[in-house]
Amino acid sequence: MSELFGWFSDGMILFGGFLSFLLAIGEFPSERKHRFQVLLSLTLVSLGFMQLSGSLVLNPNAGRDLNLKLWNLPLLYLPPAFAFLTLLAFSEEDFRYKSMHLLFFLPFSLCLGAVSFFRITEYPGPSSDIYWSMNDPISGMGILYLGAGIFSLTFVIPIFKILPQISELKFKILFGIFALDCLIVSLLGIVGLIFHPIFLKLALITVTLAVSLVYYIRRKYFDFPETVRSDLAKVKYSRTRLEGLEVESILEKLNLLFESEKIHRREDLSLAELAKELSLTTHQFSELINNKIGKGYFSLINHHRIEDAKKLLSETDKTVLEIAMTVGFNNRSSFNEAFLKLTQKTPISYRKMCKPL
Structure with a gap:
C-alpha cells in the first residue's frame, strides 16, 4: 500500500x-x-x-x-x-x-x-x-x-x-x-x-x-x-478622487480619443499615457473607468480594439493578421484570444457571418 x-x-x-x-x-x-x-x-x-x-x-x-x-x-x-x-x-x-x-x-x-x-x-x-x-x-x-x-x-x-x-x-x-x-x-x-x-x-x-x-x-x-480587479478597485476608490472634475466632459473626450483618434491602435499605449491625455492622474483615471464605465484598463482597451477589428473584418478585405496589427495587437494569437473572449467567435467565423459567400 x-x-x-x-x-x-x-x-x-x-x-x-x-x-x-x-x-x-x-x-x-x-x-x-x-x-x-x-x-x-x-x-x-x-x-x-x-x-x-x-x-x-x-x-x-x-x-x-x-x-x-x-x-x-x-x-x-x-x-x-x-x-x-x-x-x-x-x-x-x-x-x-x-x-x-x-x-x-x-x-x-x-x-x-x-x-x-x-x-x-x-x-x-x-x-x-x-x-x-x-x-x-x-x-x-x-x-x-x-x-x-x-x-x-x-x-x-x-x-x-x-x-x-x-x-x-x-x-x-x-x-x-x-x-x-x-x-x-x-x-x-x-x-x-x-x-x-x-x-x-x-x-x-x-x-x-x-x-x-x-x-x-x-x-x-x-x-x-x-x-x-474591478471589485478591488471599488474598495480602493470608495473615497473618490473625482470631486471637482467635469466627469461627463472627460468621458466625452475619452470617447473621442477612441472613436476619432483611434488611440487604442497604439501598441505601446499605457494607463499613465492615456491618463495624461485627459489631464488626470493614474489613480483618477483608473477610478473613472472602473466606477463610471465599469471596466478595468486592459478590458477597456481590448473592448475598443475588438470593436475596431469587427468593423475592419466586415468592411475590408484585409487579412486577420493585418487587422490585428492595425488595431494594436502585435501578433495573431493574442488577437484571436481577445476576440474570442469578447465575441464568442473567432475573427474568421465573424467575417464569414458578416460577409457570407
Missing part, C-alpha cells in the same frame, strides 16, 4: 511540475504591457522547477545526493517571491516594477549564498539533513528549509485580505479554495520538516492541485482577473 501511495504521489508531483511549465507557456503574453501575465508565467516556471527538484529530493535513492538537496533549497524561495509580485500586478492596474520589489528576492539570495558557502567550504555532517530539529534548531540545512516554509506562509496573508473584497460568489469560492491550498502547502511543508517526510509529499501534491485550479480558472473564466 505504501509503495502504491509512493508511485501515486510521485506521479502527482511530476504532473504538477510539467503542468506548471505548460501553463507558463500558455500564459506568457504577446503584449508586453500585461505584467500580470509575465509574472504569473514566472511564478509557474519557478513552481515547475520546485516540483521536479522536490520529487527528486524526496526520492529514497536520488534524495541521498547532498548536491541535489543543497541546490533544491533556493528553488523553494522563488515561487513565493514571484507570487508576491504577481499578486501586486493582479490587484493594481498601474503596477510598475520598482527597485524595492527586489527585496522579495532577498531570502532567495541569502539562501543561494548559504548553499554556495556549504559547497565551497564542504560543510560536513549536519548540512545533509533537510529536517529541522527543536533540539538543534540552527544546525544544517533544516533551518533553511524551515525558512522557506515560513516565507511561503507570509504570501497567504495578502491572499486572504483580497478574499472579502470579491463580490461574485463563484469567484469568491474559487479564490478561497486557492487561498486555502496555499495555506495548506505552507503548513504541510513546515510539519513535514519537523515530523515526517510524508507531509512534504502531501505539500507538493497540494501544489499540483493549486496549479490545476489555476488551469481551470484561466480556461473556464477568461474574465476572472478583470472581475476581481
Whole structure:
C-alpha cells in the first residue's frame, strides 16, 4: 500500500511540475504591457522547477545526493517571491516594477549564498539533513528549509485580505479554495520538516492541485482577473478622487480619443499615457473607468480594439493578421484570444457571418 501511495504521489508531483511549465507557456503574453501575465508565467516556471527538484529530493535513492538537496533549497524561495509580485500586478492596474520589489528576492539570495558557502567550504555532517530539529534548531540545512516554509506562509496573508473584497460568489469560492491550498502547502511543508517526510509529499501534491485550479480558472473564466480587479478597485476608490472634475466632459473626450483618434491602435499605449491625455492622474483615471464605465484598463482597451477589428473584418478585405496589427495587437494569437473572449467567435467565423459567400 505504501509503495502504491509512493508511485501515486510521485506521479502527482511530476504532473504538477510539467503542468506548471505548460501553463507558463500558455500564459506568457504577446503584449508586453500585461505584467500580470509575465509574472504569473514566472511564478509557474519557478513552481515547475520546485516540483521536479522536490520529487527528486524526496526520492529514497536520488534524495541521498547532498548536491541535489543543497541546490533544491533556493528553488523553494522563488515561487513565493514571484507570487508576491504577481499578486501586486493582479490587484493594481498601474503596477510598475520598482527597485524595492527586489527585496522579495532577498531570502532567495541569502539562501543561494548559504548553499554556495556549504559547497565551497564542504560543510560536513549536519548540512545533509533537510529536517529541522527543536533540539538543534540552527544546525544544517533544516533551518533553511524551515525558512522557506515560513516565507511561503507570509504570501497567504495578502491572499486572504483580497478574499472579502470579491463580490461574485463563484469567484469568491474559487479564490478561497486557492487561498486555502496555499495555506495548506505552507503548513504541510513546515510539519513535514519537523515530523515526517510524508507531509512534504502531501505539500507538493497540494501544489499540483493549486496549479490545476489555476488551469481551470484561466480556461473556464477568461474574465476572472478583470472581475476581481474591478471589485478591488471599488474598495480602493470608495473615497473618490473625482470631486471637482467635469466627469461627463472627460468621458466625452475619452470617447473621442477612441472613436476619432483611434488611440487604442497604439501598441505601446499605457494607463499613465492615456491618463495624461485627459489631464488626470493614474489613480483618477483608473477610478473613472472602473466606477463610471465599469471596466478595468486592459478590458477597456481590448473592448475598443475588438470593436475596431469587427468593423475592419466586415468592411475590408484585409487579412486577420493585418487587422490585428492595425488595431494594436502585435501578433495573431493574442488577437484571436481577445476576440474570442469578447465575441464568442473567432475573427474568421465573424467575417464569414458578416460577409457570407
